[in-house]
Amino acid sequence: MDIACPQCGNPNLDVDEANSVVYCKKCGFAVKVDPATGNVTPISQGGPQPGSGNLAPPPAYKQPGIFGMDPLTFFMLGLSLLLLITFLYNLDLTILGVGVVLLGLIYWKIR
Numbered sequence: 001m002d003i004a005c006p007q008c009g010n011p012n013l014d015v016d017e018a019n020s021v022v023y024c025k026k027c028g029f030a031v032k033v034d035p036a037t038g039n040v041t042p043i044s045q046g047g048p049q050p051g052s053g054n055l056a057p058p059p060a061y062k063q064p065g066i067f068g069m070d071p072l073t074f075f076m077l078g079l080s081l082l083l084l085i086t087f088l089y090n091l092d093l094t095i096l097g098v099g100v101v102l103l104g105l106i107y108w109k110i111r
């Protein structure tokens with residue numbers, strides 16, 4: 001769990017796995033996470049300002065990547081797309097090879 005507390009910025013949020021609750025020991029902020037849907041229900045806002053609304057993703061959650069994707073995800077997606085296109089349009093395997101090399105280079109740069 002690498003999510004910082006949206007109320008006080010505490011990077012070490014505690015997780016109550018039995019109750020699917022993520023909470024902050026510092027300020028008392030707590031949310032219930034529905035494991036099936038991923039929905040987050042605020043239980044306790046903690047901190048001095050209640051009802052500050054939406055839970056914006058904390059900055060720690062954002063990772064460098066491409067198009068908002070994890071580099072490896074991008075690589076795998078690109079690879080499967082290349083294979084699909086090659087298959088669909090019956091392209092020369094040289095083109096596929098060049099594409100794979102390009103993908104590999106991009107992956108190497110961004111990972």
Ligand SMILES: [Zn+2]
Nearest residue numbers: 005008024027
């Ligand atoms: Zn907190």
